[in-house]
Every structure is written in structure tokens, then in C-alpha cells.
Amino acid sequence: MSSPHGARDALLSGLLALALGACTALAPAPAPAPASEPAPLDPTDHVPRLGGDEEVVAESDPEKLRHLRLVATNLVAALVQIPELGPATATLQVNPPTTAFGNIVVRALEEAGYGLQRVDSDQGRNYVRYSQRFAQTESGPVEDFTLSVGRITLSREYVTRGGNIYPSSLLEVSGTDFVTDIDLADDVFREQGGEANDFISGTRPSTGIVDDAEVRTVDVNDFDELPLERRTPARAVLARAREQRFEREAERAPPDLERFERYRRTVLIFDDTTTQFMGAGNKRAVRLVVRELEPEDLLVIRACHDADGSNERARAHAIRIEEELAGHGVPGGARWIAPCVRASYRHPSDDAPAPVELIHYRPIDSTDRAGS
Amino acid sequence: MRHDRGSEPYGARRAARSLPLLLATALALGGCTLGPERSPPPSPTPTATAPDTVDRVVVADLVGALAQALPPRETTVQVIDRDDSALVVVSEALFDEGFGVQRVKADQGAYFVDYSRETAPHEDGTGLGGRLSVGPIELRRDYLITRAGEVRTASPLRVSGTRAPMGEAAAEGVASGDRSAGEAPGTGVSDPERPMLVVADPAHRRVEYVAGTSLEGQRPIISLVTPEVVERVAQEAARGSTNGPSLQALNTSRVEINNLFYGGGSNFGSVLDDYERVARRIVVFADDSLHLGPDNKRLLEDFVENLVRDDDLIGLIGCSNGPTALEIGNEGLALGRAQRVTEELTAQGIPPERIYDEGCWAPVSAGDEFPGRGVVLELWRSPV
Numbered sequence: 001m002s003s004p005h006g007a008r009d010a011l012l013s014g015l016l017a018l019a020l021g022a023c024t025a026l027a028p029a030p031a032p033a034p035a036s037e038p039a040p041l042d043p044t045d046h047v048p049r050l051g052g053d054e055e056v057v058a059e060s061d062p063e064k065l066r067h068l069r070l071v072a073t074n075l076v077a078a079l080v081q082i083p084e085l086g087p088a089t090a091t092l093q094v095n096p097p098t099t100a101f102g103n104i105v106v107r108a109l110e111e112a113g114y115g116l117q118r119v120d121s122d123q124g125r126n127y128v129r130y131s132q133r134f135a136q137t138e139s140g141p142v143e144d145f146t147l148s149v150g151r152i153t154l155s156r157e158y159v160t161r162g163g164n165i166y167p168s169s170l171l172e173v174s175g176t177d178f179v180t181d182i183d184l185a186d187d188v189f190r191e192q193g194g195e196a197n198d199f200i201s202g203t204r205p206s207t208g209i210v211d212d213a214e215v216r217t218v219d220v221n222d223f224d225e226l227p228l229e230r231r232t233p234a235r236a237v238l239a240r241a242r243e244q245r246f247e248r249e250a251e252r253a254p255p256d257l258e259r260f261e262r263y264r265r266t267v268l269i270f271d272d273t274t275t276q277f278m279g280a281g282n283k284r285a286v287r288l289v290v291r292e293l294e295p296e297d298l299l300v301i302r303a304c305h306d307a308d309g310s311n312e313r314a315r316a317h318a319i320r321i322e323e324e325l326a327g328h329g330v331p332g333g334a335r336w337i338a339p340c341v342r343a344s345y346r347h348p349s350d351d352a353p354a355p356v357e358l359i360h361y362r363p364i365d366s367t368d369r370a371g372s
Numbered sequence: 373m374r375h376d377r378g379s380e381p382y383g384a385r386r387a388a389r390s391l392p393l394l395l396a397t398a399l400a401l402g403g404c405t406l407g408p409e410r411s412p413p414p415s416p417t418p419t420a421t422a423p424d425t426v427d428r429v430v431v432a433d434l435v436g437a438l439a440q441a442l443p444p445r446e447t448t449v450q451v452i453d454r455d456d457s458a459l460v461v462v463s464e465a466l467f468d469e470g471f472g473v474q475r476v477k478a479d480q481g482a483y484f485v486d487y488s489r490e491t492a493p494h495e496d497g498t499g500l501g502g503r504l505s506v507g508p509i510e511l512r513r514d515y516l517i518t519r520a521g522e523v524r525t526a527s528p529l530r531v532s533g534t535r536a537p538m539g540e541a542a543a544e545g546v547a548s549g550d551r552s553a554g555e556a557p558g559t560g561v562s563d564p565e566r567p568m569l570v571v572a573d574p575a576h577r578r579v580e581y582v583a584g585t586s587l588e589g590q591r592p593i594i595s596l597v598t599p600e601v602v603e604r605v606a607q608e609a610a611r612g613s614t615n616g617p618s619l620q621a622l623n624t625s626r627v628e629i630n631n632l633f634y635g636g637g638s639n640f641g642s643v644l645d646d647y648e649r650v651a652r653r654i655v656v657f658a659d660d661s662l663h664l665g666p667d668n669k670r671l672l673e674d675f676v677e678n679l680v681r682d683d684d685l686i687g688l689i690g691c692s693n694g695p696t697a698l699e700i701g702n703e704g705l706a707l708g709r710a711q712r713v714t715e716e717l718t719a720q721g722i723p724p725e726r727i728y729d730e731g732c733w734a735p736v737s738a739g740d741e742f743p744g745r746g747v748v749l750e751l752w753r754s755p756v
Binding site for chain 1: 448449450460463467468474476477478479481482622625627639643724725
């Protein structure tokens with residue numbers, strides 16, 4: 001049987017491949033175009049679905065929009081990996097954007113899964129600020145982009161060469177201790193191709209102390225260039241960044257169940273093995289479980305229903321439940337996907353209802369333990 | 373999320389109305405008319421009203437009411453990421469109202485949004501049933517789209533999953549929208565591209581607290597046999613009670629509960645620890661029956677109207693202790709009775725999340741502690 005992490009990796013790879021496949025399948029008739037030509041993108045792709053300004057985007061140069069899209073995706077993909085700002089739980093406050101970059105940033109936040117709330121001034125704990133500054137430096141002209149959410153700020157310099165945009169600095173992160181574990185989505189810049197356009201990749205805290213091991217150079221060559229329609233869509237980049245966050249949480253040491261006693265078990269039933277829709281009954285059951293949760297409690301999710309040692313579909317259900325719990329404000333330390341120690345044997349064509357156990361554990365009272 | 377809804381019984385607050393909805397609905401309705409680029413092209417006939425425009429009127433009405441049950445600035449709702457013009461209208465209305473809006477791929481989140489409307493021919497135009505559910509809260513109203521393009525109320529607002537006071541405000545807010553458009557109240561608006569909601573009957577200003585349409589029918593029937601259960605049953609068998617009643621079952625919320633016949637205290641003790649029991653009633657059923665009957669319905673109605681306050685919890689213990697001829701057995705009778713009372717309470721507007729049902733079942737009497745054929749109804753209130 002594959003390890004839980006291996007299974008999850010495989011699942012995620014599969015989902016990513018499916019997403020990419022779907023995107024390419026839905027793309028218009030392939031007409032490879034060099035990157036120097038205007039990007040065949042619909043301006044509405046850059047406008048947030050709620051509260052956007054289509055006009056300002058439509059007036060912008062398509063190639064410039066493509067650059068801004070890469071930058072916004074790069075910054076937002078880093079943002080979603082910061083634990084304090086998980087998209088499942090954080091609601092961000094935004095002003096209606098009035099610039100092309102603003103629209104693209106808000107659209108990226110929307111696609112990353114954040115809840116967005118419109119405010120009229122700089123209201124809210126997670127108020128979003130962003131900026132684009134142009135600078136003449138000893139290395140030539142660069143653009144400095146900043147994205148701030150509440151007290152957390154990400155900033156990075158980018159440079160335009162040969163009609164493409166590349167990072168030209170490390171990503172500077174402030175307002176959180178969680179800096180070095182961010183996996184930057186920098187490979188999308190390589191897909192633009194280019195000769196001798198290597199760039200630096202890595203993160204650094206605002207204190208300026210950098211661990212060299214975390215810094216790498218991304219090589220970019222002419223042959224790296226992909227046609228526009230085959231480049232990784234922003235949506236897939238952001239989805240992958242979200243998954244990385246959950247993966248990292250799952251990698252933490254399993255809880256010591258000896259310290260807990262089983263308090264209650266709830267059985268959630270999915271209509272079939274593939275659906276991600278929970279249905280009203282399951283959602284209500286989760287609400288009730290969360291309502292009873294106390295600070296030191298633990299919720300263990302166990303989904304084991306696939307065939308032949310392969311448990312990917314059940315794993316997807318477990319992740320779905322975990323996201324639902326996160327959406328109800330259950331912190332990462334209070335939820336855990338248990339490894340599947342024994343999968344029932346289910347024929348791949350079996351689409352019968354699929355159960356997922358949600359087991360509520362309470363810490364064993366210290367006085368009880370002393371007495372026993 | 374916990375909201376302070378005051379401490380008066382529901383019945384005493386029915387008449388209480390609030391200004392925010394009036395303003396919110398008026399704003400929302402006003403907002404509907406401010407986006408000419410989003411309006412559908414002019415209709416070829418002056419009497420037709422585009423579905424998108426009707427949705428805006430209906431959604432503004434329902435979202436305006438929702439804003440009284442859930443504080444927009446403190447609530448993020450989840451909207452499925454799908455190209456659906458009606459959902460776009462709902463998303464915009466929620467966003468404009470101040471809710472946080474999150475795009476999701478499936479029915480994720482504590483406040484997942486679902487909007488639906490069904491149309492049917494009507495002798496005066498087209499009938500439309502609008503339904504908006506957000507998490508546990510569901511709002512419904514019937515409308516009539518007249519041949520002149522008016523959207524008129526055809527029923528009071530029906531609310532489930534909350535007892536938050538919203539009553540007449542919805543209709544008043546809508547009437548205000550009429551006036552702000554420069555029309556006499558109740559006369560409607562003649563422009564088919566910019567219809568306003570017309571309150572067709574003063575009775576439509578009321579709010580009815582009813583059962584949700586999504587009251588779960590899908591209850592799983594699966595084995596709950598776990599190693600712990602096997603062990604306990606084995607112990608019972610060793611003591612000679614090989615045919616004893618089951619030890620565990622699922623309640624109406626699919627939560628695994630222990631049979632209280634064996635003692636051990638309430639399954640929900642940890643929740644109720646912080647509450648005081650302020651009332652106790654017994655709902656008595658006929659032998660081998662799940663039928664509630666008019667007397668019990670009156671008892672429950674009186675209980676809800678005169679005793680239950682917001683944030684109170686209700687504990688139910690469905691009981692069946694004694695011989696039964698039914699195939700569902702004592703367990704089925706006990707939990708079925710608790711379920712029946714749960715349904716009746718939710719039909720009277722008690723959110724299912726505030727009801728904790730469990731059961732006591734055995735083929736023999738449980739003594740004085742539990743009734744032989746009834747449901748113990750307990751009201752729990754926070755002392756704070």
C-alpha cells in the first residue's frame with residue numbers, strides 16, 4: 001500500500017493533470033503564437049467577478065496584462081501558503097480596484113478561494129493593499145510589486161526582458177514567521193522562455209537574514225518557451241499552492257491518540273466515490289460536531305473505501321471534510337486525516353454511497369489518568 | 373458564530389421590525405437599476421420582464437431579509453463557482469449587502485449559498501417560487517409576475533433555520549423601494565426593465581417561521597458495529613442478556629448516540645453542562661405509534677411560542693420501553709418519535725442545530741426515569 005503522503009501526492013498530481021487537461025481541452029483551436037505577439041486573452045479574465053472595473057482593464061495593453069497576471073499569481077500563490085491567511089478561513093476586505101494591477105490582484109485572490117468583502121475605506125483586519133512602483137536601479141529599470149493583507153506584506157522586484165517579465169529579487173515577507181516554507185510558483189516565468197534570463201528564486205524575511213539553502217537560481221532557456229495556450233493557467237497555480245498548504249499540515253507528526261478518548265463518531269455519507277458535494281445532511285452533521293468542539297479536542301477523519309489498496313478517492317473525501325472543518329474555523333491542530341490502515345475492497349465501478357468517519361476525541365482528564 | 377437575539381419569547385417579538393432591512397432592500401433595489409450595462413436588451417414586447425431582472429427583484433427581497441438574520445460584515449458566504457446568471461445576481465446582491473463572498477468548487481463552507489426559483493403558469497401572469505438558502509437558514513417567498521411586468525408578492529416570507537426577527541420589515545423595505553422610484557406605494561412600476569416588488573397584500577408583510585425544505589431525507593443505513601460495540605455486546609452476552617436492546621444508534625443528525633436505557637447520562641452532557649434546565653414536558657405517543665396528533669402539536673406550539681428564547685437549546689429523549697409488535701422495534705420507535713418531534717419543532721422555526729435528540733429504548737420498562745412511550749422535551753438556557 002502506498003503511504004498516505006504518496007497517495008495524496010498522486011491524487012494531487014492527478015487532479016492537476018486533469019485540470020490542465022481540461023484547460024487545454026477547452027482552449028480554442030491551437031494556434032501557437034510567439035510570446036512577443038499580443039496575448040489572446042479575454043480582458044474579462046483579469047477582472048474580479050464582483051466589483052471589478054472592466055473598462056480600465058480593457059484599455060490596458062494585453063501584453064502588460066499578461067505580465068501583471070504572472071506577478072499577481074506569483075504573489076497570491078505565496079500568500080495562500082501563509083497559515084494565518086488560509087483561503088478556507090480568511091475573509092479579505094477590498095476596495096473596488098481602479099487600476100489594471102488592482103483588478104488582476106483581486107481576481108487572483110478570488111480565484112485562490114478567499115472570501116472577499118467590499119469596504120469603502122481601509123476597514124477590516126485583513127484589509128488588502130497593493131502597489132506597483134517603477135525604479136531605476138544600478139541593474140536597470142525594475143518594477144517593485146507589493147501585496148499586503150493586514151499586517152502581512154509580500155514584496156518582490158520584477159524586470160522586463162525581451163517582452164517577458166521575470167523576478168529579479170527574492171520574495172520579501174514580513175508580518176509572519178512562516179517565511180522559508182513557502183514554495184514559490186516561479187516556474188511559470190520559465191514557461192515564457194528567453195535567452196540568458198536566469199532569475200533568483202527564494203524567500204527572505206524583512207529582517208534580511210537569508211538562508212542560502214533556500215535560494216536557488218531558475219534557468220531559463222529559449223527551449224523552455226511554451227505556446228500561450230499551453231502555459232499553466234493562474235487558476236491551476238493557485239490551486240496547487242492551496243494544496244501545498246494542506247499537504248504541509250498533513251505532514252506534521254500524528255497526534256498521540258493515547259492521550260485522548262473517543263467521544264463521539266459521526267458517519268458522513270457521500271453519494272458516490274467521486275463527488276465532492278457533501279449534501280445538506282453531511283453539512284449539518286459537521287456543524288453539530290464543530291459546535292461541540294472544545295479547545296483541546298481533536299477531530300479525526302478516516303476515509304477508506306477504495307479498491308486494491310488505492311485510496312485516492314477516499315482521500316479526496318477526507319480532504320474535502322478537512323476543508324469543511326477549516327471553513328467552520330476548526331484550527332489545523334484540531335483536525336487530522338488518519339491513514340487508512342485497511343481499505344475495503346470495492347470494485348472500481350462501484351458507485352455506492354461512500355462513508356467517511358469523523359471521530360471526535362477528547363483529552364483524557366489528567367485526574368482520571370492518575371487514578372487508572 | 374453566536375448572536376445575541378435578546379431574551380424575550382419569540383411570540384412576544386413577532387411584531388418587532390427593524391429599519392436596516394428597509395434601507396438595505398431599498399438600496400439593493402436601487403442598485404438593481406444602476407447598471408444599465410448589465411440590464412438585458414429592451415424587450416420586444418412592453419409587457420415582458422427578463423428573467424435576469426426578475427431575479428434581481430426576488431434576490432434583493434430575500435437577501436435584504438437575510439441581512440437581518442446574519443450580520444453581513446461578520447459573515448462570509450460561499451457561492452459555487454459556476455456560470456449561472458441567477459447565481460451571478462445572488463453573488464452581486466450579497467456582495468453589495470456587505471457579505472464576504474467566497475468562490476467554491478463544491479458545497480463547501482458554513483454558509484454555502486443555494487438559490488432556486490420555479491415558475492408556473494398563473495391566470496394573471498407567471499407564478500414564481502423563490503428560495504434562498506445560506507448555511508442553515510432558508511428564505512422562501514412566492515411571487516407573481518404580472519403581464520404588465522410587475523413583480524408582486526404572492527405569499528409572506530417563509531423562514532427556516534432561524535428565529536431572528538425580520539417580520540414585516542422585508543415588505544416595508546420593498547414598499548419603500550417603490551416610493552423611491554417615484555411611484556405611489558403599491559401601484560408597482562410600469563417600466564418592464566426596472567420592475568420593483570409590489571406588496572400585493574398586507575398579510576405578505578408577515579414572516580412565517582416554517583420547516584426548511586431541505587430537512588434531511590437522506591439518512592444513512594449502515595452498520596455502526598465497531599470493535600468497541602462488539603466488546604460491549606460480548607460483555608452483555610457474558611452476563612446473560614443476549615437479547616438486550618442495541619447499545620448505540622444514529623440520531624436525526626446522524627450522530628452516534630448511546631442508548632440511555634443503559635444509563636450513563638446524556639450523550640450531550642458536555643454541551644448542556646453550561647446550561648440550566650428551565651422547563652420539562654413529556655410528549656406522550658399512542659402505543660406503537662409515531663403519530664403526533666393535534667394535542668401534542670398544540671403542546672409543542674405553546675412550548676415554542678411561550679418558552680423558547682433565542683440561543684436556548686432543546687433536548688429530546690425519544691422513548692420506547694416495553695413490548696412492541698412493530699418491525700422497527702423499540703429503537704425505531706424511540707428515535708422515530710424523537711425525529712417526529714424534531715420535525716415539528718423545526719417546522720415552527722427552531723433551527724435543527726439547537727435540538728439535541730437522543731433515545732431510550734428497551735423491551736422492558738425503564739422505571740420512573742423515562743416514559744414508556746413518549747418524548748421527554750427539555751429546555752436548556754444559558755444562565756448568563
